[in-house]
Amino acid sequence: MIAQHYKDMLGAKSVIRQISEWSTARGAEIGYENVFDYSLGNPSVPAPQKFTDVCLDLLEHVDPVTLHGYTPTLTLPDVRAKVAESLNRRFGMDYTGDHIFMTTGAAGALAHAVRCIAVPGQNIVTFAPFFPEYKPYVEGAGLTLRVAPPRCEDFQINFAALDGLMDENTAAVLINSPNNPSGTAYSAETLTQLADYLKKKSTEYGHHIFLISDEPYREIAFGGKTIPYPAKFYDDTLTCYSFSKSLSVPGERIGYVAANPRCEDAAYIVPMCGQISRGTGHNCPSGLFQRAVAECLEETSDLSVYETNMELIYDELKALGFTVCKPDGTFYIFPKALEEDAKSFCQKAMKYDLALVPGDSFGCPGYFRMAYCIETEKVRRSFVALEKFVSTEYGATKQH
Secondary structure (H helix, E strand, O other): OHHHHHHHHHOOHHHHHHHHHHHHHHHHHHHHHHHHOOOOOOOOOOOOOHHHHHHHHHHHHHOHHHHOOOOOOOOHHHHHHHHHHHHHHOOOOOHHHHEEEEEOHHHHHHHHHHHHHOOOOEEEEEEOOOOOOHHHHOOOOOEEEEEEEEOOOOOOOOOOHHEEEEOOOEEEEEEEOOOOOOOOOOHHHHHHHHHHHHHHHHHHHHHOEEEEEEEOOOOOOOOOOOOHHHHHOOOEEEEEEEEOOOOOHHHOOOOEEEEOOOOOOOOHHHHHHHHHHHHHHHOOOOOHHHHHHHHOOOOHHHHHHHHHHHHHHHHHHHHHOOOOOOOOOOOOOOOEEEOOOOHHHHHHHHHOOOOOEHHHHOOOOOEEEEEOOOOOOHHHHHHHHHHHHHHHHHHHOOOO
């Protein structure tokens, strides 16, 4: 007998993937250059040359049996030490290699983090808009995901809704900053308020409430800003990171969990991750890519195109009368649709070869996401289709 739970999931395919598949099929009909595909958050710039050079050097000079062999259960010690040193230098932390566990991307990091700090039957609280895959990540660990409604005026944390979601069975709060899909980064003020709230609730409930901070977009920051580092604000923080966006290597599936040295049972987190990996199949991430990212920890791809695209799209949306918060980072923007039903809005957009993602699956009905990790010239060309769409369907015209 097959597992009914996963069979049932077949009827709930990712909306993002479905729209991306439509874009690919439509592209086969009219040429993909004529489909304005804002669906999928796949980096559109190449990995930095240094990353390629490091990989080639490793392949040429490291013993292949060693390079391609299993890595230790707790992952490569020298790589973990280098990650710790980089985080300490950049964010004023005091990690050692013993606080770092290399993972198969941010998904693997989250899979380990939720199992480290919660047991089946507990709940984890997150804030809309949120990455839809949090739900299977959390439920796959036997936990319940509780979602606080959005604060749409700025997409900072909706503290007013928290008390109704937190209880003695809450193990952690899960945040994503900068956020997919809104592009908003939590301010230092927001993180200070969150830390104070979690300390108060930890005392009230008689157990530590952890903060799980999902940060794959940390390096895509606009306006010369540095994104505040949540673990600097709250001791009981597990930071989950992926190099997918910073180095444009999503297919290599490499990231890490970093346990704040001052969190509860900090010395046990990484050894526990080693045990968790045995049961999740996330064990021994690629030795080649562990070694490669260790030499590129403060390198990035040329991420400037995302800010260029953001400014173009933001100005266009505002000129067309959309309500939209200007992103602080990522390669997403999250405007309010021109009708209450964002699914209907995005369905109508397809008639104009525009692939937009409704906000319903992000916990924010009435909004839609645009992933602008595409060529800038295509962004500019898409405006003709966007203007025709909103003019024809909603009577909206561009204000110059």
